[in-house]
Amino acid sequence: MSIAFNITVTKDVIARAAQKAGRSPAAVRLIAVSKNQDDARIDAALAAGQRIFGENKVQEAQAHWEKRRLSYPDLELHLIGPLQTNKVRAAVALFDVIQTIDRPELAEKLAAEMKRQGRLLPCLIQVNTGLEPQKAGIAPDHVPAFCALCRDMLGLDIRGLMCIPPVAQDPAPHFDRLQELAQQLGLPELSMGMSADYEDAVGHGATYVRIGTALFGERV
Ligand SMILES: *Cc1c(COP(=O)(O)O)cnc(C)c1O
Numbered sequence: 660m661s662i663a664f665n666i667t668v669t670k671d672v673i674a675r676a677a678q679k680a681g682r683s684p685a686a687v688r689l690i691a692v693s694k695n696q697d698d699a700r701i702d703a704a705l706a707a708g709q710r711i712f713g714e715n716k717v718q719e720a721q722a723h724w725e726k727r728r729l730s731y732p733d734l735e736l737h738l739i740g741p742l743q744t745n746k747v748r749a750a751v752a753l754f755d756v757i758q759t760i761d762r763p764e765l766a767e768k769l770a771a772e773m774k775r776q777g778r779l780l781p782c783l784i785q786v787n788t789g790l791e792p793q794k795a796g797i798a799p800d801h802v803p804a805f806c807a808l809c810r811d812m813l814g815l816d817i818r819g820l821m822c823i824p825p826v827a828q829d830p831a832p833h834f835d836r837l838q839e840l841a842q843q844l845g846l847p848e849l850s851m852g853m854s855a856d857y858e859d860a861v862g863h864g865a866t867y868v869r870i871g872t873a874l875f876g877e878r879v
Contacts, residue, residue, distance in 0.1 A: 662700060663707035665874045673868065676861035687861050690737055692871035693723055695878035704874065705731060713869050715740020717750050724753065739869055741795050744768045751776050758783040758821045758850050761795040763808060770813035781818045783850055784809065786840065788833040789825035796822065802840050819848025830856045834863035
């Protein structure tokens with residue numbers, strides 16, 4: 660199957676899931692996750708008109724996008740992986756949206772660096788809805804206080820929440836919890852849903868779905 664075909668099919672599934680949930684298909688944006696994909700596949704997605712991409716490592720994202728973005732001024736790059744504080748400068752310079760704010764130290768560094776570069780990027784807070792010890796993210800109960808720190812104390816442009824539900828569980832309760840928290844905090848964006856569960860995520864209010872293998876095939 661071609662990548663252009665996969666993008667069309669995926670958008671179709673998103674649109675139908677949105678309609679079924681009484682939502683506008685335009686309220687859900689598709690992030691093509693290009694981590695571990697080769698140049699030919701990335702270029703095929705661009706040729707098919709895809710403009711929103713997600714990467715989970717700063718260095719790989721630089722290799723994929725620093726040159727390409729000069730040719731695509733409407734590109735929108737999301738950081739969806741953990742960010743080390745020593746990569747904050749490079750991340751702020753390259754990305755358009757940071758989805759993975761997951762600790763106070765990182766929030767402070769990002770706020771200072773965004774100010775320094777004059778790039779106040781939209782940000783999401785990563786929430787560890789499953790309270791998994793190996794997974795990054797703020798525990799759900801701590802999200803309101805952390806959001807207040809980011810928004811009110813540090814002046815970050817917090818737009819929403821992001822989660823990665825535990826692999827072996829029904830994701831629905833995790834999507835619901837994220838939606839509930841976002842509503843409580845008045846945050847419009849919900850980044851949830853990957854290749855295996857994005858249809859479900861759209862039914863539970865996702866505004867961004869992050870999809871890799873369903874578009875590109877297995878990672879190389
Ligand atoms: C890799 C990754 C994805 C995409 O996963 P697929 O199952 O290939 O769709 C989505 N979100 C995050 C945070 C990822 O690291």
